[in-house]
Amino acid sequence: MxxxxxxxxxxxxxxxxxxxxxxxxxxxxxxxxxxxxxxxxxxxxxxxxxxxxxxxxxxxxxxxxxxxxxxxxxxxxxxxxxxxxxxxxxxxxxxxxxxxxxxxxxxxxxxxxPVMIGFNRRFDPNFAALKASMQKGEIGKPELLSLTSFDPAPPPVSYIKVSGGLFRDMMIHDFDMANFLMGEAPVALRAVGSSLVDPEIGAAGDVDTAVVTLTYADGRIAVIKNSRRAVYGYDQRVEMLGSEGLLQAGNVLENTVVRSTADGVLSGKPTYFFLERYMPAYAAEWEAFLAAALDGQAMPVTLEDGISALALAEAATESARSGQAVALNGQAN
Amino acid sequence: MxxxxxxxxxxxxxxxxxxxxxxxxxxxxxxxxxxxxxxxxxxxxxxxxxxxxxxxxxxxxxxxxxxxxxxxxxxxxxxxxxxxxxxxxxxxxxxxxxxxxxxxxxxxxxxxxPVMIGFNRRFDPNFAALKASMQKGEIGKPELLSLTSFDPAPPPVSYIKVSGGLFRDMMIHDFDMANFLMGEAPVALRAVGSSLVDPEIGAAGDVDTAVVTLTYADGRIAVIKNSRRAVYGYDQRVEMLGSEGLLQAGNVLENTVVRSTADGVLSGKPTYFFLERYMPAYAAEWEAFLAAALDGQAMPVTLEDGISALALAEAATESARSGQAVALNGQAN
Amino acid sequence: MxxxxxxxxxxxxxxxxxxxxxxxxxxxxxxxxxxxxxxxxxxxxxxxxxxxxxxxxxxxxxxxxxxxxxxxxxxxxxxxxxxxxxxxxxxxxxxxxxxxxxxxxxxxxxxxxPVMIGFNRRFDPNFAALKASMQKGEIGKPELLSLTSFDPAPPPVSYIKVSGGLFRDMMIHDFDMANFLMGEAPVALRAVGSSLVDPEIGAAGDVDTAVVTLTYADGRIAVIKNSRRAVYGYDQRVEMLGSEGLLQAGNVLENTVVRSTADGVLSGKPTYFFLERYMPAYAAEWEAFLAAALDGQAMPVTLEDGISALALAEAATESARSGQAVALNGQAN
Amino acid sequence: MxxxxxxxxxxxxxxxxxxxxxxxxxxxxxxxxxxxxxxxxxxxxxxxxxxxxxxxxxxxxxxxxxxxxxxxxxxxxxxxxxxxxxxxxxxxxxxxxxxxxxxxxxxxxxxxxPVMIGFNRRFDPNFAALKASMQKGEIGKPELLSLTSFDPAPPPVSYIKVSGGLFRDMMIHDFDMANFLMGEAPVALRAVGSSLVDPEIGAAGDVDTAVVTLTYADGRIAVIKNSRRAVYGYDQRVEMLGSEGLLQAGNVLENTVVRSTADGVLSGKPTYFFLERYMPAYAAEWEAFLAAALDGQAMPVTLEDGISALALAEAATESARSGQAVALNGQAN
The missing domain is CATH 3.40.50.720 (NAD(P)-binding Rossmann-like Domain)
Incomplete structure (x- = not known):
């Protein structure tokens, strides 16, 4: 206990x-x-x-x-x-x-x-199942990763101002997910970002829409897309192309009801935000922490992991500003 | 030629x-x-x-x-x-x-x-693929069949009056599909029918909504549902439960576009009616007739098949009227 | 409290x-x-x-x-x-x-x-959302209901023998769901049943596969399909056709991962059985009981509802045995 | 005629x-x-x-x-x-x-x-429906475009050698689709590419896996992903995020059959390659040419469009080689 x-x-x-x-x-x-x-x-x-x-x-x-x-x-x-x-x-x-x-x-x-960093998405049952399938070799050698993370609506600009910016505040989850799924750190990063959702976000010096490309020593590639606004709900998808197939982890919908009318076939929306979507992930995260703290298992997400993701966020911030690619050392921290 | x-x-x-x-x-x-x-x-x-x-x-x-x-x-x-x-x-x-x-x-x-009867649905690529999977044993022994056939809108009452009624005019396709997929004729039939869509159809002595249950000598069961009105398009689905799985053949949609908005996730409707849905089936049907007429292959749908389906339609008409089950001889004609 | x-x-x-x-x-x-x-x-x-x-x-x-x-x-x-x-x-x-x-x-x-009967499925968020949509008139007038309930595997024959039979033990949930969604009791019932899954179930005098048709005073129709075996998991679906559309409540899947390989596109299975599928329903059921017991709200499922479903189960048992339709009084109990 | x-x-x-x-x-x-x-x-x-x-x-x-x-x-x-x-x-x-x-x-x-260039994908009914929805304003202002184009298998290396490289031979379709959907030319381009599928492709100086990011004068962003190998079939998807929603055009599947077994829920694969997938697009393309040649309508895809796409392919080839962003004039040619 x-x-x-x-x-x-x-x-x-x-x-x-x-x-x-x-x-x-x-x-x-x-x-x-x-x-x-x-x-x-x-x-x-x-x-x-x-x-x-x-x-x-x-x-x-x-x-x-x-x-x-x-x-x-x-x-x-x-x-x-x-x-x-x-x-x-x-x-x-x-x-x-x-x-x-x-x-x-x-x-x-x-x-x-032992210190664990709360990258809750690693514990989402869908992403975890995707990784398990990948590790079993069910799509051969993984080659091209795509991460889509759209928030339903932007936070207040007051929050944006102290958030460290989109790359440190929001995309940091995706950087960790890339590390988690690619199993190593990238050697270069290219970022582009814009303020399309809310001009006040741009005025505050931040972006609200961004795309980052990560490249790895062995030529593999990862792409991350972020937007602060997806009016249909919290859009959280992962897609990995491998030599023998494709893995996709899709959104969790509000419910399974489908309504067909003269207007089309209507399904439920993705659950609204991270509390709904990742509730099972938070519970699994806590289980994993207990396994480390009580049973002597290794921490599933370390302080080093936290720093690795932060380093990518910092590089992305720089790349989006300079317009240039940023070389990385390919090491976790 | x-x-x-x-x-x-x-x-x-x-x-x-x-x-x-x-x-x-x-x-x-x-x-x-x-x-x-x-x-x-x-x-x-x-x-x-x-x-x-x-x-x-x-x-x-x-x-x-x-x-x-x-x-x-x-x-x-x-x-x-x-x-x-x-x-x-x-x-x-x-x-x-x-x-x-x-x-x-x-x-x-x-x-x-040789005479062939034009039960076009047997040649629909989706239903044909379902049957092929079933025959390969991919769901073990087939046990429970469900057929859903809804028209987008009822025909004029003038047509209803000379049509022979829903069971002979519309459900006859499903009776043939049941024969096609179950591979034998049923031993009993129970039909219920109502006029819910258009009171004039009821006034003309016909039904527009009906459910028929077929039972087979070895205990297997088939259910057929018909309605003359599905405002979202032509709804044509087949579902077979077997000892090792379930096969479902779904609708063909207008297009693959999915639109997610604050109102939900909207997909295309089923194609509107039989000319759109079954166009590939009519072409495949003609190919099959050519194979019989030119290459000496057996007719894929015989006059006997046409009579077998008609016998079921007649039994259903009687059962819906009397409220009683109708015993059948379990033979094709 | x-x-x-x-x-x-x-x-x-x-x-x-x-x-x-x-x-x-x-x-x-x-x-x-x-x-x-x-x-x-x-x-x-x-x-x-x-x-x-x-x-x-x-x-x-x-x-x-x-x-x-x-x-x-x-x-x-x-x-x-x-x-x-x-x-x-x-x-x-x-x-x-x-x-x-x-x-x-x-x-x-x-x-x-106040006495409440635990028909947990009424509280499933998917079925509840379907009913809410129906009650808002989103598919016009409901006309044709289909319920599919397949268990993943049959219980031991020892259980079957004291269960009261499939209609009282298993389909009773569907009878209640029909009452819940149709909003009134049927006037006639036709049942067919077979022992296809396990001959010992047949030897014990019960069926393991069954189809029941319910008809209502105003001509509406409901069909219920049950099987004791769906090797792919607990299959629980509801479908209602109305004058202006179709509502379908589908299965809850293990996860959202989709794997595309040379063999096809593979999705997760339905959750295995009622404890997984209906866990949220049991919690919502308890909330509803608290609302009645503590806040003076009406019981959402009454003893009368329990008896109404039981009466249908008894009629189905009789109809499956006799092969005849059973007339009902169209009243809840 | x-x-x-x-x-x-x-x-x-x-x-x-x-x-x-x-x-x-x-x-x-x-x-x-x-x-x-x-x-x-x-x-x-x-x-x-x-x-x-x-x-x-x-x-x-x-x-x-x-x-x-x-x-x-x-x-x-x-x-x-x-x-x-x-x-x-x-x-x-x-x-x-x-x-x-x-x-x-x-x-x-x-x-x-009049000269028309055969960018057949503009005539694909799914992509055309996506564009029509976008133009009707159904997702508000379009902001972030994603194009996924994976071939089922790489061509022979002999073909690769005379093809002009992945960007000119394969991604040129996506450059045109970006022009088609964004409605203007980008102002900058970043490309990364690797040879992951076949080392001989790399030895021939080409890449087989690539990601390109396009940015537009008003801050909008487009991402294109290409791979020469998707063993599950021809993967052709378009996704546009707008201020009021998301549009996705998915793959066309072989058939609608879904098989649920103890191994999971299996659907059909995407149609194998461009001849299957784009057959309706080629027919519609010809119709569009006839409308221009016979009815005096404007050419739907012009020589200028062909050159615009080619300019992007050339810039991408350069960016992938240099590792640097390439500035573009934001004009079609």
Missing amino acids: LKVGLLGAGRIGQVHAMNIAGNVRSTLVAVSDMYEDAARKLAATHGAEARSSEAILSDPEIDAVLIATSTDTHSDLIEAAAKAGKAVLCEKPVDLSLERAQQCLRNVAGTGK | LKVGLLGAGRIGQVHAMNIAGNVRSTLVAVSDMYEDAARKLAATHGAEARSSEAILSDPEIDAVLIATSTDTHSDLIEAAAKAGKAVLCEKPVDLSLERAQQCLRNVAGTGK | LKVGLLGAGRIGQVHAMNIAGNVRSTLVAVSDMYEDAARKLAATHGAEARSSEAILSDPEIDAVLIATSTDTHSDLIEAAAKAGKAVLCEKPVDLSLERAQQCLRNVAGTGK | LKVGLLGAGRIGQVHAMNIAGNVRSTLVAVSDMYEDAARKLAATHGAEARSSEAILSDPEIDAVLIATSTDTHSDLIEAAAKAGKAVLCEKPVDLSLERAQQCLRNVAGTGK
């Missing part, structure tokens, strides 16, 4: 609280948040205590912490938690600064404590 | 004319119709002559006739053509009267001329 | 326990089972007590009981629980004997306590 | 011959080919004459020529035919040399004869 402290009681913290409390192998002991009320409310729902982050980290009874606070606190909290001897699961991204994230890795290295 | 006379220049006659003239192994020599103008016009399109039916049947140069006239003339024309030594392809049904059709079979028997 | 006693700790009892304990508006207080160990184990998982059924029913602190015991105890327990003043949710069927179920209804009537 | 001479009796010439001869508004008068036997054989099938190209071009009775010869002869034949006063439909590409193609355009300009 893993005793867990949760740092951050926001939207994603609430999802994690439910999984921690709902799993027979973990207990939610305490919750902290910069808004004490939010911590108290969430703690009460699950029979836990509201505490400060410091109180959680210094409690020797607590085995693990889940960091779901704002991004600018991640590196500090990872370091503090690892030094306090906790197993750590931290939401993505590690940091908006690649340099700070690399420093965090060095600082944590000595503690010997 | 088969020299062909076409009897009947209506909608379905025009389809046949195109296939006869377009096939390198057949020539359309002459066309007849009760409306001479129609015959002339169709003949001209394909470089053929307009003649009377008698002139066509008595022309020793003509090898085969395709009968696409009104149903009440089928039996007489089949007999006359067979006696004249022609190979015959006749549109379904053989007759509205089972007795007359059986007499026709006896009259034709002596001529030794 | 509803305090709940659970009678029956078997497979389906465990599902209910999870929903009762997992819902913020209900608490699982006690569990009983004929096997004390099973009750103890399940109670422990959810922090409840193991008790006898009598102890649960006589505890004034307990507001409601969920009956998930073997079918032969349902009527007695419903009566006892209602007399003890509990709100009741009882698994289907009410009883194997229609007469006993009707007596149960009369006995319960005086208590004024 | 248009009298047509066909130059080239190869595989694609045979398709055109069938459409020319099968259309009531055109006649196939003569066929030429560098292999006289091939010309004779094809001419005989359609009741035409075998002649030399010169004889065809100098025959005043012939109104139009269809050029389906090898690519290196296209420019010369277009010029000769236009000077001879013929309407011209020429297979893509105009030339392997952009300079030569531009010269051809200048040389033809003075003749006043």
Whole structure:
């Protein structure tokens, strides 16, 4: 039984609280948040205590912490938690600064404590099934990867301004998915981006529509497409062409009802956003963390993975700005 | 090269004319119709002559006739053509009267001329692929068949009145499909029918919505559903459950475009009616007739098949009226 | 907060326990089972007590009981629980004997306590969405209903022998779904059934493959197909043709991965059986019971509904045996 | 009635011959080919004459020529035919040399004869329906285009060597489709390419797998993916994201049969290659040419369109070699 402290009681913290409390192998002991009320409310729902982050980290009874606070606190909290001897699961991204994230890795290295980064999509049953099929060789040698990730609607511009930009905030999931599926880091990256959805996003110096091409040492290629707006719902698709076939993981629809009328054949939309689509993924992610923290299995997503994705986000930001390809060293971090 | 006379220049006659003239192994020599103008016009399109039916049947140069006239003339024309030594392809049904059709079979028997009945659906590439899969044993032993046949819109009531009723006019295709796929005739039949689409159809003594259950000597079951109205297009589906799986043949859609908007995910409709849906089937049907007439292969759909389907239609008409199950002898005719 | 006693700790009892304990508006207080160990184990998982059924029913602190015991105890327990003043949710069927179920209804009537029957499929999000669309008039007037329910594999023959037969044990769900979607009871029923899956099922006097046709006072028609074996998984589909369109609720697939190879395009199978497919339905069913028990809403599925479905099962059993249509009074019970 | 001479009796010439001869508004008068036997054989099938190209071009009775010869002869034949006063439909590409193609355009300009380039995919009913929906504004403002074109298997290396390379030979279709759907020419292009399918293709200096990103003056983006090998068939998909939705045009499958077994749910493959997939497109292309040649409508695909696509192919070849983005003038040619 893993005793867990949760740092951050926001939207994603609430999802994690439910999984921690709902799993027979973990207990939610305490919750902290910069808004004490939010911590108290969430703690009460699950029979836990509201505490400060410091109180959680210094409690020797607590085995693990889940960091779901704002991004600018991640590196500090990872370091503090690892030094306090906790197993750590931290939401993505590690940091908006690649340099700070690399420093965090060095600082944590000595503690010997395992750190997992919350790239939830790896645990989506559909993407996981796609990878399993690929690894069984069911499409031969994988050669050309396509990732489509469209959000249903853009976040407020106030959020955009502190987000680190589309590549660090949104496409970082796809960079990790590319790493996950290609099994190695690319050697070059080309990015293009535009502000088509909302001119205020462009005015804030960010893009809302972008395409990135990754190339690998052995010639394989990956393409990532992002848009901040798909009015029909959260569009999350993966497609891998291999020497013996194609694998596609499609969207999860609201329901299976199909209506045929004089206007055409109408099916349900994709589920609206990440909370609906990835709810099973968050539960599976927590299971995987428990397997590492309790059973001594290797962390399925490491701090190094988090840094690798961040490095790609930084390179993409640069490439979209300069218009040039960026050479990469082909190493994870 | 088969020299062909076409009897009947209506909608379905025009389809046949195109296939006869377009096939390198057949020539359309002459066309007849009760409306001479129609015959002339169709003949001209394909470089053929307009003649009377008698002139066509008595022309020793003509090898085969395709009968696409009104149903009440089928039996007489089949007999006359067979006696004249022609190979015959006749549109379904053989007759509205089972007795007359059986007499026709006896009259034709002596001529030794092959007669094919135009159950075009057997030649639909989708249904044919379903049958091929079934015969390869890909779903083990077939056990439970479902046929769904919905027309886009009911015909005029004037047509209904001379049609012989839904079971003889419309469901006869499904009875033949059941015979085709089950490979034997049923031992009992239960029919229910209603007039839901158009009260005038009910006033004319017919039904427009019907369900028939067929049972077979070895316990297998088939269900047929018919409606005269599916506003989304011509709905033609076949489904067979077997001991090792399920086969489904679905509709052919207008196009492959899918549009996702805030209202849902919209696909194309089924093609509108039998001319669109079964155009490839009519061409394949003509190929099959040529293989029989020119290459000595067995007729793929015989006069006996036509009578077997008609016997089921007659039994269904009776069962729907009486409310009782009708016992059948389990033989084709 | 509803305090709940659970009678029956078997497979389906465990599902209910999870929903009762997992819902913020209900608490699982006690569990009983004929096997004390099973009750103890399940109670422990959810922090409840193991008790006898009598102890649960006589505890004034307990507001409601969920009956998930073997079918032969349902009527007695419903009566006892209602007399003890509990709100009741009882698994289907009410009883194997229609007469006993009707007596149960009369006995319960005086208590004024609400009783809900667990027809879980009404709460499946797909079927519920289909009904909602139908009720909004999106396909005009509903006319022809088709229900397909195939189990992945037959139960042991030992179970078949005490099950009351396919119509009472399996198709009863479809009879309820027909009542739910057609909104009234049929006036006639025709059933055919065979033993095709397992000869031992036939030897035990039951069928494993069956088709039932229901007809309604206004001419509408419903068809139900059941098989005890669909090797590709639990096949649960609903299709309603209306005057302005068609509604279809399809299967829920294991995942969204599609693999295209030289062999074809391969998608996931339907989820394996009712626990996977209907897990969301069981949770929604419990929500609906809470809304009735706590908020004074009407029971969404009544004891009368349970009896209506049972009456159809009894009529189908008779029709399949006699080969004749059975007239019904068109009333719910 | 248009009298047509066909130059080239190869595989694609045979398709055109069938459409020319099968259309009531055109006649196939003569066929030429560098292999006289091939010309004779094809001419005989359609009741035409075998002649030399010169004889065809100098025959005043012939109104139009269809050029389906090898690519290196296209420019010369277009010029000769236009000077001879013929309407011209020429297979893509105009030339392997952009300079030569531009010269051809200048040389033809003075003749006043309309020239159409055979970008058949514009006439595919699925892509045409996608464009029609887009133009009706059904997805709002189009923003992000994705084109997927995978051949089933690579051509012989001997063909690769004279093909001009993947960008000129294969992706040229996608460049034209991008022009067709985006409605303007891009301002920059980034290409990456690899030889993954067959090392001999790489040894011949070509790539077999490539991704190109196009950017437009207003910030819109298009991505093109090509592979010479998709073992499951000819994979031809278009996807356009707009401000109010997504349009996708999918593959055409062999048939609609779906087989569900213990191994999963198996559908038909995409039709094998361009002759199967685009047969309706070739017929519609010919109709469009007739509408221009006979009815005075504007050519639906012009020589300028051919040159625009070729310019993109040349830029892509350069970008893939240099690794750098290529700036374009955003004009069609």
